[in-house]
Amino acid sequence: MTGLAAESARAGRALHAPPEDLTQVELIWIEKQIEHWIRFGREVREQVLDRRRRILFFPPGTTFALVRWATNEHGTVLSRLDILRAVGSGEPCQTIPTVTPGSDILLRVDGWPKVERMLQLIDAIEAIGIDPVEVAPDHWRHVHNRLTAGETLRAYTMQRHRAFLLARRIGA
DSSP states (O other): OOHHHHHHHHHHHHHHOOOTTTTTEEEEEEEETTTEEEEEEEOOOEEEEESEEEEEEEETTTTEEEEEEETTTTTTEEEEEEEEEOEEETTOOEEEEEEEEEEEEEEEEEEEEHHHHHHHHHHHHHTTTOOOSSHHHHHHHHHHHHHTTTHHHHHHHHHHHHHHHHHHHHOO
């Protein structure tokens, strides 16, 4: 093995196992080749592997957005945005590259036009004063389903957000 594959293998053996209840996300940034970043989310720990790679750790129940982009000599080969919910130990989850052990996929879009639209939607939510981490998970599922079906999205409003917060408070 050479290059990044060798570095990944060495780093994988050298790392201590993450605590059972934390989801780890490996990010990589090789300018204009491979770029993985978190658009929103609240990590509780960060581990820097080298100047190009780091691992973020998220507690169970935390929502975060992972953006992955890659190119080669022929152009963009990957453009994806996933909104994920970190799972607790023993919870069922879906596997996603760079996410260990996996997570609950709330939304997944592929292709730059859809990724760009989602980034604009996240910006709009922030513009009304709501942290995207606090958005109702069902809203992200709604957006995913509507985008998949080619239907119009319902806006996430402050009124919807308050209703979600009240329902969460009473345990509904």
